[in-house]
Amino acid sequence: MAAIELRNIVKVFSDKRRGRDLLTLDNINLDIEANDFVCLLGPSGCGKSTLLNIIAGFEQATSGRTLVGGKQVERPGSDRGVVFQQPTLMPWLTAIDNIAFHLKLKGIAKAERYDRAMEFIDLVGLRGFEHHHPSEMSGGMNQRVGIARALLMNPSVILMDEPFAALDAQTKLEMQEELVAIWQKRRCTIVFVTHSVDEALVLGNKIVVMTRRPGRIREAVNFDLPRPRDITSPEFNDAKRRILALIREESTRLAQAS
Amino acid sequence: MTSVTDVSPARPAFRLTRAFGGIERLVVPALLIAGWEVFARSGMLPPALLPAPSAVLHALGDWVFGFDETTQTYSGHWLRDALASALRVFGGFALASLLGILAGVAIGWSRLFEKTLEPTLQMLRPIPPVSWIPLAIIWFGIADKPAIFLVFLGAFFPVLMNSIHGVKTVDHNLVRAGAMMGANGRQMLTDIVLPAALPSIFAGLRIAVGSAWMLTVTAEMVAVKSGLGYVLWDSYYFLRYDIVLAAMISIGLLGYLSDLGLKAIMARTLRWQQTTTVQGRAG
Structure with a gap:
């Protein structure tokens, strides 16, 4: 059993003032295993924070099921x-x-x-x-x-919503290293939302690339580069190129569609 | 162009102004009082209409200590008069604070109270408290009660409004953080929303204590036969403008002291709000 199971999550925000509905998350399916360090990577407004809030219980999905430790999430809780x-x-x-x-x-x-x-x-x-x-x-x-x-x-899982976004570059690097050290020491499941490819690659052992709104999962990539990770190494850059290509492909597809 | 050396000569001057800072702020009041004294003694107005500061001080001194009975029946009775007013202020203010915070938090916290209670209170709010004086007198007679009622009316609404505002503007994320850590409904209110609303509630209390003094004095002019406001109004009838001014000074002083006391309580309670940095504290 996965630590977190997301089944067909759909989230629609109704914009009452403009009288229309906004599809934010479109059919998200994802399994997160215990002790995984998962980075949800996507552009601003792709719904990655909304997805995190649904797992946290702050928001309810319009449809679909969210299970943490096999139990349906209904409200926030200290697990x-x-x-x-x-x-x-x-x-x-x-x-x-x-x-x-x-x-x-x-x-x-x-x-x-x-x-x-x-x-x-x-x-x-x-x-x-x-x-x-x-x-x-x-x-x-x-x-x-x-x-x-x-x-x-x-808690059985830790959900982090761009926690280092407001920090300066140097503090951010220190905090990322410390977070990895804590994760290695305590062996917990972390879901970390970020819009930075570098941050996702420094931290995660699984990177979930999301598409622009409406948010879908573009691809979930396993990334097992040994730690501490050298962000200037060829392996790191290969991975970065791959992720960037995924994102770029997405933008081109959107450009052609419009 | 400024260079580093330009800065150093300015430093002794800065220390100088600091050393004389206490004197500096006395300059304007001293000049005002001196000018007033000179003008009052010049004989341009009869001394009965504009008593000199020295005469006012004399009246105040006799009112407080009773040394030569220049204030006649009030001589030496200041403490009794001040206490009478202060107790009315305290009574009305305490009642208004208690009910204002309770109602404000209830309205800010629950949609039910907001829908049922708030419209009525907001309709009563624009009615000036002094316009209640006739009703206050028929309901409560001529004594402490109408004064306390008026003080209550004047102090209640600032506390109410600020409490509602404080609760409504609590950072939504703090509530989420509380829910994440497993707070139940009651804990959310007592451990998160109330402390978060305190700065705003205190702002309301400070406005309220000012209104409380205003209304005590007003009530004492009309509906009560004791207190600083009564002395003020009574002296006006007897053309004793030195006592009128002495009463005004007393009210100002006590109002100022009440606010100072409240500020001290606030500084203790809201110590966390003082934004000192780690560096600032070490230095």
């Missing part, structure tokens, strides 16, 4: 950790309180909360900043808190 594009931390809580928020909601005492959260503070390299508020930390540090918060719930 699916989400890392948002913006860190989306509670600004009134310190780093450690944000990370341990899930435990607080479960009514666990403060001492135990902090005890368990410290492990994740260390994992994302924030020791010394556990009592800082989000406004006192950089974007990269806040995003680390966001990742630690998702990991602490020990």
Whole structure:
């Protein structure tokens, strides 16, 4: 049984003001195996974030079935950790309180909360900043808190929606390396949405290329280049060329159609 | 062209203005008061119509400490009058805060309350609180109650509006994050929406405390026989404009202090909002 099973997912947004419907996702079928690091790659507006939100339970598919761990997704839940594009931390809580928020909601005492959260503070390299508020930390540090918060719930899958898009190039590289290290250490299933071919190839062991709206799956490519991946190596560039060709083919097909 | 060396001579000057910063802000009030004193003593207006600041200070001093009975029956009674007004402000403000936050959060949070409660409240809102004075007097008589009722009316709507706004504009993604971490409906309200709405709620409370003082004084002029507003109005009848001015100063001062107190509570509660960076704190 796959960790995530998407069966004939269709999503239609009704644009009430213009009185028409917008087909955003058109018949998505995808299996994601446990411990996979899957990158959903596609241009802006292709519905990749919508697909992630459907898995997270934030949005409902118009039709089709979404199964996580064999169970139908109906609402958000702590079995699916989400890392948002913006860190989306509670600004009134310190780093450690944000990370341990899930435990607080479960009514666990403060001492135990902090005890368990410290492990994740260390994992994302924030020791010394556990009592800082989000406004006192950089974007990269806040995003680390966001990742630690998702990991602490020990979810069966982690869903990430372009979490590094707002970071500068150097911080982005560091965070990508750390995420891969965390994934290798903890062996979790990650679905990572991105529009960057490079990012997808650095991170994923499976890359799902999506088409422009209405979003369909163009192709799912397995990519097993050993890690750490050298982004200047011929193998990396071969893979990049292949992915780019897939995307370009798509644009040409669209250009001819119109 | 500016060079690096151009910057250094400016630095001592900057320190100078900082050292005199406290004095600087006193310049305008000092000039105003001096001008007023000179004008009042020049005899262009009868002293009874425009008392000099020194006379106002004298009246205020006697009202507070009662040293020479220049303020006659009020001599030494300031604390009692101020307390009477402050208690009305506090009573009405506390009631308005409690109900304003409750109703505001309910309306902002639930469509049911928004549909049932909000239209009525929004229709009552444009009615000026002072226009309730006749009804307040027939309902509650001449005492603390009509004053507290008026203060409540003046303070309630700012708290209500800001609470609704605060709850409605909570970042949608924070709610999603809460749902992702398994918050139930009650936790969503108490652990996410309420803290997120606090800055806005506090903004409402600060406007409300200002309205509260305004309405206490108004009520005391018309419907109550004690308090700073009553002294002000009573002194007007006896042509004691020095006491009128002393009362105005007292009201201004107490209003300012209430806001300062509220600001201190707000700074403590919303400490997380202060945007100091890691570097800023270390330096």
